[in-house]
């Protein structure tokens with residue numbers, strides 16, 4: 362079998378998604394997600410200008426060899442653009458291999474280690490009453506674990522909480538220039554324990570609650586927050602400090618027993634070496650789409666398993682159903698599965714990307730379709746072309762740029 366076509370499809374059924382479609386001389390096709398939110402076209406160029414020409418004529422069964430060829434062969438290794446492009450190739454090849462075998466991908470990864478995949482949903486509110494309503498809505502949708510994000514008194518627009526412009530419309534993603542959010546770490550640290558207190562009082566002790574600090578804290582601030590949240594037994598505190606410095610987590614770990622999760626902006630196992638071998642975290646949170654695909658993420662999970670660290674694949678709305686499907690196959694197969702982030706996609710997105718995975722009672726299952734189980738409707742995709750969009754940026758109240 363040979364690869365005879367490599368095509369990149371960009372579509373925006375509400376938000377941008379980049380998809381690689383490989384076709385073989387047998388007529389098999391494979392899909393891979395290459396969406397890098399706010400920098401989509403850089404990956405499109407990387408794939409179309411630099412990777413697609415190399416793939417033509419290759420044997421699609423040689424997944425490991427192709428991964429090494431793209432990773433080592435680029436010389437300029439790692440980085441989100443390179444690794445998103447490499448991930449798309451890797452997932453498309455797994456899709457083809459599984460279709461050729463007539464099996465759902467999870468069977469090729471060792472088969473199911475569980476019956477279904479536990480997820481967590483996103484609840485958010487500009488204030489506590491709005492957040493409580495949002496948690497209730499998540500529970501009504503079937504979720505059995507919930508991430509809680511809240512507005513902070515005195516701040517206009519905070520990560521994870523819907524922002525509005527002067528006219529009141531949502532402006533989080535579709536903007537010609539990035540939305541500017543504002544930030545005050547002290548105000549945040551004062552407020553969040555009260556948020557957990559209110560949610561625990563309303564929903565009881567058993568509901569797993571998660572929280573994302575989105576890389577904004579120093580190690581000492583993160584230790585303080587972890588310690589203050591201990592009475593509320595959070596499932597985890599996510600991305601407490603900026604991603605670059607693994608050593609920071611030594612300080613946080615010394616201060617708190619709140620479980621720690623990190624990794625959505627990591628691209629390779631090297632970003633985790635200290636964190637895993639020193640057992641500084643409890644969950645690895647990389648996305649299939651930003652970590653080079655199923656091949657390296659499986660290796661990361663096996664490495665983490667030696668240290669009782671569990672998986673928690675990043676699953677925001679900006680991972681397409683193609684990336685989500687690959688994640689759910691891996692979730693079902695690995696022994697050290699922890700939890701899967703899942704906020705679903707719009708009805709329109711689910712029409713452009715018809716998928717076999719299902720969501721029932723807060724749990725996902727990849728389905729039994731051969732491959733990853735996603736079909737791309739290229740006509741519908743073309744009817745919703747690329748739209749320029751940025752993620753927000755963040756400034757302190759005196760105007761200083763801060764981590765978003």
Ligand code: EZ4
Pocket residue numbers: 398573575625677678679702752
């Ligand atoms: O901000 O995927 O845990 N989820 C997150 C996400 C990220 C977005 C960035 O594109 O932190 O919402």
Ligand code: CO
Pocket residue numbers: 573575599600625
């Ligand atoms: Co996050």
